Amino acid sequence: MMKRPSLFSLVLAMPLLVWQLAFFLFPLLFLIAISFWTVKMFQMQPDLSFANWQRILTRGVFWDAYLRTMILATSAAVLTSAIAFPASYAISFKLSERAKRWMIFVLIIPFFTSYLVRVYSWQVFLTDAGIINAALGHIGLGPYPMLNNTFGTLVGMVTLCLPLVILLQTFSLNFVNRDLIEAAHNLRCGRLRTVASVVVPSAKVGLVIAALFAFILSFGDFVSPLYLGGGNPPTLSIMITDITKSGQQWPRAAVVAIMMIATLMTVAFAAITYAYKERGK
Amino acid sequence: MDASTTPPAIVKFDNVVKKFGDFVAVEKADFEIGQGEFMAIMGSSGCGKTTTLRMLAGLEDPTSGDIYLDGERVNGRATWDRDTPMVWQSLALFPFLTVQENVEFSLKMRGVGKAERAKRARKWLEKMQITEFADRGINQLSGGQRQRVALARALVTEPKILLLDEPLSALDAHLKVRMQAVLSNLQKDLGITFVYVTHSMSEAFAMADRVVIMSRGRIEQIGTPEEIYRAPYNRFVAEFLGSANIFDGVVGAATPGGHMVAYDGGEVDLPASELLDAKTGDKVTFMVGAENVDLAPTDAGQDGLAATVVGEEFLGATATVFLETDDGQELKVQKSHAELKAVKCHAGARLIAHWAPSACHVLPGEKG
Amino acid sequence: MGNENKLINGWLMLHIALCLIFIFAPIAGSFVFSLNSDRFPSLPLGEFSLDWYRAIWNDPLVWSGFGNTVIVGLIVAVIATILGFGGAYTDYRYNFFGKSFYLALALLPPTIPVVIMGLAMLAFLSRIQLSGSTISVVIAHGVMCSPFAMAIIRLRLSQMDPDLEAAAWNLGGNEWATLRHVIIPFTRPAIFAALFITMAVSFDEFAVAWFVSGLNETLPVKILGFLQGQVSPRINAIGSLAFLSSMTLIVLAQLLLRNPNEGSK
16 A cells, blocks of 8 residues: 555564564574684684584584484384374364364374473383383283384384374365265275375375475484484484584584585475476376 | 536545556546535446545545545545545444444544543434444344444444445345435435445435446446436446447438438438537447337338347336347337237247337447 | 275274374373382382472472473563564565565474574574573574464454454554554454463473573473483473463463454454
8 A cells, every 4th residue: 555664564564574584584694604613712703614514524423414314304204194194084084074173183282292201201111111011021022122223213203293294184185175086986996096096196285295394393303313212323403412512613513504404495395396296197 | 427516526536547557447537526415336346436435535545636525635645534434345343342332433543532432322323223232242233233333333423425335235135125215314314425336226326316337447427317327428338227229320411400320220310419519421329218119010011120029028017028130139128018919029020120219319428 | 975984994093093192192101100109110000109299399490490481481472472463464464575585584483493493593692692591592482483473363364354454444543543443352362372372382492492591491491401311200290280281271272262252253
């Protein structure tokens, strides 16, 4: 309506903008800047040095952690998506409206519990003398090592991601045209084939986005790899927390963080491009 | 276009144009509304009628041209600084306020004290006969009752002009007719100006003193309902009214009273009062009202247009007969059942359609 | 839906049940362990005991952590709701050059890994001498919680009759008066929901708080400390209490968002 922004519009729009610019965008940009700084006498000094970059990117430890994080995050994303799908499918297609609403409410509850407390609880379940091994012991099985290894890490990551992935998948499955499924059955397409060739492609965008979120969450998580996975070999996030808490080498931590962001942005871009690519038929 | 003598103007649109980017919503709107008039702005979707109303209210600014309210130029003045309350199509009542609080709203915005507000609001609740609902939430009211709240809310400041944006479109038929009467009487009672936007011709013609007909951003005609009906300005208005047969013709030789005009199917002697300054060779378009066309059997020796009956529509005491000439032109004739029986009118019947030259009206806006 | 196969449906329902068990096992477990006398619970479970609750009741560190969490939560709730309201209204009403950038800036924080956010905020805030205090956590949580407030309020605004604001203007209310007397009353349920939910989000946020809070640790940060130090079942007691209070906040928020009283449409 107005040509020049009115005082009113500025008062409403600016606070959020200023806050996010100052405390969100700027710190992230600052992070890029400090990756070129050096640490002298326990203090960060402005500089234009590639030393940090060199140091981090030439160390095998870094690339090991990078690979490990990629593998863990990808596995978590795939695993969570696979576990979630039958549940999301059932919720979207087989439950009544009322049951659906209840399920969604139930699935939101975990968001408001402490992830830390849940991980701690898993420790009790998974440890060698813990709940699960004790139960298995009663029927003569085990004990199986489920803690301080990749299994434990994945349990934790799935715990982190599963509710969100189920919700996102359910949401996108809700939009699949039910008539398409009936038509497929009509054309004598078996149930499983219908799911694979009709339902999944129709909900492709939502399913990919759900997996992407799982990937992002797992990629950055340090709690599960540390407290359920044993912390060794470290993930990138553990590297950051280690470097930060044990000294003032924030510039090096910044390098790791930037590599993480770059990776995430690339993966996100690729995933979204793939999701929205038109099916060539 | 604007023929009648009007009281002093309370609204004046002076060459107002409104563009949204490249899209011209309103093209050169130029008219006046007199104090105490009930003015309807009518047209189909997208014709610019609502945009015009919104410019009057101050919700949009004209791209060029001037708008005057009560003699003052109000371009650029915000809607809250004008006294042009509007009754909205969706009513836009405040769901978090009671009926009385809704009505009091504009008084509150103007700083009127609590007791005074309540008093004035109550007066209008009584006038609109909804006093019993004063403390109810608006969701508890029926459609008609909500209408009255919207009216009371708009009128509580006793403005000189009230704007209405298709307020009856959401009501069902019988309620519509009742509310039309309520609005008409209200306007006459209060003596204030109503500017009423609608897509319904029957609404506009039933309630308004004068009507502005718009199409695609242009004003096609302004006049009283009778004027428009009797003498539509151009083809658009004539077709919009729907009750006329329209012919394109060429002006021929002069006659004692006017000129001969040749058209597809014959010639007719049209008077100068209709032809005005049209000369030989000019193209003119003229219309004949459906009720002015007579039908005769083919063997009665009557001159006219030969046509075949393709359909009939019953309208109570009369019927509308649709005919098609050999050239494919459609004709519409409205006669009583007795008259139609006399000429043995039935589907497939071949009849002669004829009319008196005095029944013809030349559309001034279509001169070639 | 005629082509139903009861067996397949049965398996699908079982699968849902298994997923729910997986999701809620640690939550339920934590609650049970908090009432269990064993330090390292296993099967068979030990005796019922309120020891852990007593332990945290008597632990001043827990109380100071709780205090910090509450203070931070209250302040963040107000700030995030105000910021989020402004963002939601801006998105609702205005179109302008750079709007996508504005929205991205407003809504992206939840997608950035918390480790990275934590590091960035720590580096930045210490540079400007604002690190290691309650204010640092408030600033960081303000960034992370406003998107939630903005989404909630924006949703409510989209339920508003598009003519409602214009009607208020038309009746004599300028933009400020309309904001005060129409927009805010209409969005009030969403504003309260935003206050509760942002508080709940702040309550549970441990990672960034851990980075920036220094010695003024919030409760989740203390929990992290417990985790890192000797394993202590007090965590379960804290966790169960925190869960109960978060749930209370959520239920209150839900009730508010569904309030049919004042004709919420």
